[in-house]
Amino acid sequence: MAATETRLLLLGTVMLFEPVNGYQLRRELLSWEVDEWAHVNPGSIYSGLTTLAKQGLLDRHDLVDGTREVAVYTSTKAGREEFSRMWVSAIEQVDPLSPLPFHTAIALMPLNDREVVRATLQTRLARIDATAREQMSRKGDMSAFPPHVRSLADLWMGLIQTDREWVVNLIGRLDRGELALQGDESSWAPPSGDPGWQMASDRERYLRLISGRN
Amino acid sequence: MAATETRLLLLGTVMLFEPVNGYQLRRELLSWEVDEWAHVNPGSIYSGLTTLAKQGLLDRHDLVDGTREVAVYTSTKAGREEFSRMWVSAIEQVDPLSPLPFHTAIALMPLNDREVVRATLQTRLARIDATAREQMSRKGDMSAFPPHVRSLADLWMGLIQTDREWVVNLIGRLDRGELALQGDESSWAPPSGDPGWQMASDRERYLRLISGRN
DNA sequence: CACCGGTTGTTCAATATTGAACACTGGCGT
DNA sequence: ACGCCAGTGTTCAATATTGAACAACCGGTG
Numbered sequence: 001m002a003a004t005e006t007r008l009l010l011l012g013t014v015m016l017f018e019p020v021n022g023y024q025l026r027r028e029l030l031s032w033e034v035d036e037w038a039h040v041n042p043g044s045i046y047s048g049l050t051t052l053a054k055q056g057l058l059d060r061h062d063l064v065d066g067t068r069e070v071a072v073y074t075s076t077k078a079g080r081e082e083f084s085r086m087w088v089s090a091i092e093q094v095d096p097l098s099p100l101p102f103h104t105a106i107a108l109m110p111l112n113d114r115e116v117v118r119a120t121l122q123t124r125l126a127r128i129d130a131t132a133r134e135q136m137s138r139k140g141d142m143s144a145f146p147p148h149v150r151s152l153a154d155l156w157m158g159l160i161q162t163d164r165e166w167v168v169n170l171i172g173r174l175d176r177g178e179l180a181l182q183g184d185e186s187s188w189a190p191p192s193g194d195p196g197w198q199m200a201s202d203r204e205r206y207l208r209l210i211s212g213r214n
Numbered sequence: 215m216a217a218t219e220t221r222l223l224l225l226g227t228v229m230l231f232e233p234v235n236g237y238q239l240r241r242e243l244l245s246w247e248v249d250e251w252a253h254v255n256p257g258s259i260y261s262g263l264t265t266l267a268k269q270g271l272l273d274r275h276d277l278v279d280g281t282r283e284v285a286v287y288t289s290t291k292a293g294r295e296e297f298s299r300m301w302v303s304a305i306e307q308v309d310p311l312s313p314l315p316f317h318t319a320i321a322l323m324p325l326n327d328r329e330v331v332r333a334t335l336q337t338r339l340a341r342i343d344a345t346a347r348e349q350m351s352r353k354g355d356m357s358a359f360p361p362h363v364r365s366l367a368d369l370w371m372g373l374i375q376t377d378r379e380w381v382v383n384l385i386g387r388l389d390r391g392e393l394a395l396q397g398d399e400s401s402w403a404p405p406s407g408d409p410g411w412q413m414a415s416d417r418e419r420y421l422r423l424i425s426g427r428n
Numbered sequence: 429c430a431c432c433g434g435t436t437g438t439t440c441a442a443t444a445t446t447g448a449a450c451a452c453t454g455g456c457g458t
Numbered sequence: 459a460c461g462c463c464a465g466t467g468t469t470c471a472a473t474a475t476t477g478a479a480c481a482a483c484c485g486g487t488g
Contacts, residue, residue: 003444006444024467041445041446042447043447043448044446047446068453068467071467071468100312107366146324146393146394148324152320155317155376158376166365220474240437265473281483282483
């Protein structure tokens with residue numbers, strides 16, 4: 001399972017919009033242009049949802065909406081807990097060659113509350129510094145490698161430092177209360193006007209259908 | 215096939231060591247610690263080799279080495295051409311969220327000659343600048359996105375600029391003739407003393423067995 | 429010599445990913 | 459009323475990935 005970021009993204013997006021169906025998620029992710037940077041094709045959404053449901057992290061409700069059958073998903077307690085674990089670990093994991101989990105987690109930041117976010121980002125800083133120190137001390141054994149490979153290590157250092165500065169800046173903004181998170185009023189304004197309302201009304205209907213025991 | 219970097223890596227490493235068997239590649243990649251940063255498990259090596267052979271990019275020779283059967287691979291003309299194409303495109307492709315193809319290609323740099331490397335890196339620079347400009351001009355439509363997402367765009371910019379500076383520096387070193395490439399004398403000293411010699415003698419034997427029409 | 433454990437070399441079933449294709453709805457022009 | 463096309467919602471067969479397990483060999487040790 002290379003795609004820890006797909007799991008994270010799906011779990012998180014379901015939590016943001018639940019109850020929600022696969023197509024709505026697809027559209028939402030497209031509108032964020034997430035498909036471009038994370039690599040999410042329509043197929044992975046549906047199979048991902050099936051897998052998460054099978055693992056008990058999501059509940060699947062087969063609703064009859066008008067004349068149509070729709071598979072609508074909600075998060076379970078286990079799913080929300082798993083999301084938290086994965087989110088923390090995606091933020092804490094430092095790997096300049098696989099930045100996707102980190103970026104995905106940042107995009108899902110508002111699902112957590114301020115203290116957790118702050119603490120986790122601090123841990124990332126510590127991990128970055130530890131990685132940098134370790135890299136430095138390993139410079140010695142690299143003498144056996146050809147020069148262009150040693151050069152790559154410099155690039156990694158540079159990327160890590162760029163990351164570090166950005167995180168420091170982000171923590172600053174958090175402390176100044178600049179970013180809307182879970183527990184604040186108005187935590188996430190849906191991206192654009194129109195489709196948002198559409199989703200909201202579907203959401204209401206799905207809620208009623210589910211509570212109507214089906 | 216998300217793993218264009220696996221194809222690139224396998225094709226390239228075969229070209230470096232051919233004729234070579236799967237286990238030797240596995241060991242070589244482990245000794246570079248490539249398995250850590252690219253994500254290469256033993257399994258992918260063998261299935262990757264099979265696929266490349268099926269596509270005519272590698273030749274598979276089923277040799278009898280002493281009492282044992284060994285599957286030994288060499289590159290085909292088509293394979294070497296495909297490698298060049300993939301290498302160029304991995305260097306030219308700018309994506310701060312999937313840096314793996316680029317880093318993989320850099321590690322395989324010595325398989326190309328100086329002019330090609332230089333020209334391709336220049337193209338990357340141009341692409342980086344184009345991406346940065348495009349990003350800047352899109353800042354406007356991002357006003358609909360929540361602030362933490364807009365923030366991510368700044369991180370991307372930073373990562374791209376770090377990349378840029380490193381590439382500029384690399385081109386400088388190339389121009390000063392500092393890096394050993396294809397066409398220079400002594401293009402790649404095998405990483406460490408011992409296993410290198412072992413590989414070399416296997417290589418000689420495999421060469422003889424193959425030319426002995428089997 | 430019988431056994432052990434490490435290295436060599438590979439296969440395989442379970443799982444994940446891909447993207448194309450399917451099937452249905454609803455509106456709109458004629 | 460008809461045909462058409464864009465949107466909605468999902469499935470599926472082909473392919474790729476994973477990592478654990480397999481099997482054979484080699485060199486020592488008791």
